[in-house]
Amino acid sequence: MVDPNRIGGFPFRKADPEIRKTNFSEVQQSYSEEEVMQEAERCLLCGTPVCIDACPVLLDVRGMNEAAARRDFKTAYERIRETNSLLGVTARCCPQLQGLCEDACVLKWSGQPIGIGLIQRYIADWERKNRQKPVSIEQETGKKIAVIGAGPAGLAGSALLRRYGHQVTIYERTKNNARNCLKAEFRYDSFKDKT
Secondary structure (H helix, E strand, C coil): CCCCCCCCCCCCCECCHHHHCCCCCCCECCCCHHHHHHHHHCCCCCCCCHHHHHCCCCCCHHHHHHHHHCCCHHHHHHHHHCCCCCHHHHHHHCCCCCCCHHHHCHHHHCCCCCCHHHHHHHHHHHHHHHCCCCCCCCCCCCCEEEEECCCHHHHHHHHHHHHCCCEEEEECCCCCCCHHHCCCEEECCCHHHHC
């Protein structure tokens, strides 16, 4: 029988407000390794996982949970990274309970949905500590692509295009961007000068 309640409370465990007043730590508290395995174990591994369909990046939730439940965090990371190049960001900022993956989880009908965002967050933090090999780039195509803007969509799209072997140049108006996230060329040009 699957535990109807999420590990650590619903929607997530929160840091002590008295301690938070003295620092800039996050409100949402991460799972421990054992907790992430227990939470992932709650996943029913649905034959038709509606949580994946509800995810804007089509995250392989079932594959991530299956791997995390058996402590195979490398495989869980690879499952996330297949469609999501900003996994640490989406794990923290995506509103999973507001019409997306956690809201679609079938366990919500008998209790609380899987903590998909919390599991993804643990995997992202694990990767940051254990530095995995970068995603391999397919054969170079020789095609050059310009991406306007180094926001989340521009960075995610650029990462995917680069993975497919295209040369990517990201045009950004400001110099405050995530240059180190991608092996792409950044240009700080005024768009008006180019038109």
